[in-house]
Amino acid sequence: MENEKENLFFEPHKRGLVKTPLKESTAANIVLAEIQPDFGPLTTPTKPKEISQGEPWTPTANLKMLISAVSPEIRYRDQKRGLSDNGNGLPEARDCLHEHLSGDEYEKSQPSRKEKSLGLLCHKFLARYPNYPNPAVNNDICLDEVAEELNVERRRIYDIVNVLESLHMVSRLAKNRYTWHGRHNLNQTLGTLKSVGEENKYAEQIMMIKKKEYEQEFDFSKSYRIEDPIIKSNTGQNGHPDMCFVELPGVEFRAASVNSRKDKSLRVMSQKFVMLFLVSTPQIVSLEIAAKILIGEDHVEDLDKSKFKTKIRRLYDIANVLSSLDLIKKVHVTEERGRKPAFKWTGPEISPNSSGLGPVLPFAASDLEGRRSSKENCAKNLFSTRGKPNFTRHPSLIKLVKSIESDRRKINSAPTSPIKTNKAESSQNSVPFPSKMAQLAAICKMQLEEQSSDPRKKVKVQLARSGHCKPVAPLDTPANAELEMTAPSLIQPLGVVPLIPSPLSSAVPMILPQAPSGPSYAIYLQPAQAQTMTPPQGLSPTVCPTPSSNATRSKGSTNTTTENAANDAPKSSASARPGSLLPGLERQGTKNRDREPAGERGSKRASMLEDSGSKKKFKEDLKGLENVSTLMVSPTSVAAVPVGNSPALTSSHPVPVQNPSSAVVNFTLQHLGLISPGVQVSASPGPGTVPVSPRIEAVSVTPENAGTQQGRATKYDVSVLGQNQTNGQSVAVTGAQQPVPVTPKGSQLVAESFFRTPGGPTKPGGSSCMDFDGANNTSIGTLFVPQRKLEVSTEDVH
DNA sequence: ACCTCCCGCCATGCT
């Protein structure tokens, strides 16, 4: 029943009509279909495949598909094989080919394991939907259809969807059906996750683990136990209950039944994993540490090797999806002991609580109880943990959400129509370009960069633009986003607002319909604990360092660099960029940009794009910077930290998180060797604040596969880095030019389906930054870092 | 030999 019903819905991207249940019939057919598309795109603009057929997003999707096809990995493989099809690397295509091929060829054609990777699959999946979908359009996703179209088992789709769900990029509508939200909620979600992570003292936990590791190193006799008592103790005992699944209004799980599943561990793990990145200063998290922390929360005691291994496996799964989203990228941290797989956050810098959650909490607390029941339905399971839900939504919000949702549903259900044509056109337009591949690559790259960079602004997208816009919505969106970008305020506000955690204030915002700039839904989840909790930031200085500069700040520099590096492969294609030329492409690029402040991205982009040569160089430079910034290694660090350093850890009270956090961060960094003792890292709070400025003694980076580069080891001076960053930032700022701001942000649309709360953005507790500094100073003095050298090498994520 | 992580069995829980 539901199935049928679900089937009836048509997915936006698909051509609506179809939905035949029939298709299940033969996989072979499916395969073929897919293949065609894949091939087709390269040569023909037309989209053959059924999948995207008419969708508005098709063009984009096609591009993405192509890009993915062109991905370094694939190319690499092709080279090995000697295959050089244009991007035919896609598995599906191969499958089809099989029939025609024989023997070796067949083997060659067979999809390699990589081709079947979750990351690639996720790319394909993401290619189907716009980053910023038009809420007015039906954004339903039918898992069955997707699985068929992508020619994968449904099980795989669940893996992807679960992670996306954890980021609120999709929400479950019903059995087999999800609604695509894209990145509209991403910033908020990340802000919330960051807040939660801070509350949970993840930074401290990370420190503790590292500390232990160090100690162990020194003390060879000790065995390395995965489990960390400390961690354990920290968790939960501190009075910090585990967190609950972070939910955003409008994004919550709709199907109660579905929602109630048991633990949804993958979702929870995903959120926690993301939290680790958000709270750690270097924003590099090794799988080992992540696994330990995640395990620690649940059952420290049980830790055993197999459990650890399983956790690692899951983390890889999650990491693959996050990588596809350009939120993280794989790197390696090399220590004396050896290399450890790790991931670096390449997503947007998030302001500490953009969502404003922290403050909100208080209310939540009251609500909690009442809400709890309802909440349970929705999310409780997510974060299973202990019982108390840390975050919840304000009742009023819930109501609003419901009404909104209902509206949205209506809208969605409404005959959407449209869209595809535009896309098709756009896609075609793009086609004209000489080298499609190049274009694609460029696009991809850009997108990646943008995406990764910052989300800060989320724009809502609305597209209001007239007419065709709608259909095109997705595409348009980007433009809008850009416009909004101007309103970095969303994110930045942090600085402005005093840390004060005014719960109320935060709460209020939520209710508000949103300001134009506001991120999409607001929401907040607050921990049940709120009571105990003090607003995280609150404590300390309210001052925000860089309010004005936020845009420029760190994020731009760091993230950007990273992204650039990551994306390099395609670079050559940059030329394609000319947005004007390619509507479709452009749009995509734009989309990505949305998140960020226009300035940074634009500037970056511009520079990059301008000439490939310079671009390349630029890229390299960035990369170097990136490496540095991210990793910084300090060979000699010192060690030991006073355990005491983090009283907070031990203490259960709601101590001001930030202080501890900052201290922790510093501590952590030092341990890691990322920063030298003298150096302090600023927490990144802010939207862009630059995180680290430590001097790096030596960094060795391993180039990613992308080809990017060369380089391996490079040493950077801090000062240099700083400069670079600065420059970059400034540049970026100026660069703000993003093309297109066509529409006024105004987005009235907002009202339609989404409502955003201004609050989130505004409230940010910018404080964290400040706090950190203070904390750092103090902590720094005391901490010692063990000597070790760390190297980080970035690799492409498979 | 280790790192990744695909694959799909099978438990869980809703319909």
Added chain:
DNA sequence: AGCATGGCGGGAGGT
């Protein structure tokens, strides 16, 4: 009972 979900870990491809 049947089906949708998704936990889980064996084992194999990659490097």
